Amino acid sequence: MSAPAGDAVTATLTRALRGTDLFETFTVLRGELGAAHLAGVPVLPDRGPQAELAARTSAVLDSLHADRQPHGWRITSVPGADSRQARALLASDLNVVADVLGAESGSDTGPVAFSLLGPVSLAATVHVHNGEKLQSDPGARRDLTQSWCAGLGELLAALRRNTDGRGTVLVVEEPELDRVLRGTIPTASGYRTLRSLPRHEVRAALTEAVGAARDAGAERVLLAAGSAEPSWALRTGADTAVTALPTGPTEAWEPLAALHEAGVGLCFDTAPVTGRPAVRAHVERVLRPWTELGMDPAALLGTLLAPSSAVSELTPPELPGALRRVTELGDALTEACSEA
Helix, strand or coil, X not given: CCCCCCCCCEECCCCCCCCCCHHHHHHHHHHHCCCCCCCEECCCHXXXXXXXXXXXXXXXXXXXXXXXXXXXXEEECCCCHHHHHHHHHHHHHHHHHXXXXXXXXXXXXXXXXXXXXXXXXXXXXXXXXXXXXXXHCHHHHHHXXXXXXXHHHHHHXXXXXXXXXXXXXXXXXXXXXXXXXXXXXXXXXXXXXXXXXXXXXXXXXXXXXXXXXHHCCCCEEEEECCCCCCCHHXXXXXXXXXXXXXXXXXXXXXXXXXXXXXXXXXXXXXXCCCCCCCHHHHHHHHHHHHHHCCCCHHHHCCCEEEECHHHHHCCHHHHHHHHHHHHHHHHHHHHHHXXX
């Protein structure tokens, strides 16, 4: 594996957004995050349960389905009304993507990003027939991972058709990874917690997922491991680790420097989007510890920046300005890294 080459620090989006109009939102993303940035098909949960990331991901599963229960989504072998609605919404969203791209007049043929909930976090989120979290059932965990992997081929083929052959960057979201490893996922009753999963099993599941994404034609795979160690990207073969900017002493940057030297790209998902952030101070926050570790500033070219969680609270009219703050920060970092 080699770190993604690049001559600029560019922007992308890894967070769910407010709003209910996918056409309008994706159009804004394409306008603000066009080449050489990376626009993605947004998650808009305001449209209802079928638009949540867990529902989108369940709609991709092969031979498994999900229906909505009072306690959340339940995995079944038979499609019900909720499953059909989630799959219909996914198909509609892909058609909207084709409409937006088809209306563009530019020459941007860069890849499109698409986010799915990873198999580990999906198992910690959905339920089985007895109402318990699917994570509690070893056989169900294996079946879910296999179904997740098998469903990617059809999804990425549909994306290729609806994007006129563009590549896909798959963002595997694993926000529950740390809690799964520490054994703090609550049971359905909420009175206990599920046992932690063995690290070798989690690694095998995520490695299988990353491999399946590549086999299905993904151009790159980003692993967003939440509060878990960013080194999970390296352990599972992902191209890029999505992580927060470290805080504290310079030593906190050492794991990220090690990842880069091992060939893993970086995506910092905490770029400020509200207020009037001091661009120069933010550039210094990145470059100072990086260079203090003896790393070449130019090595940061090819890094991705993504908005902080605050972007999920912004109204649709506020989104363009927020994204411009991120691209401006990327431009400033590019200039600083190139001149250092």
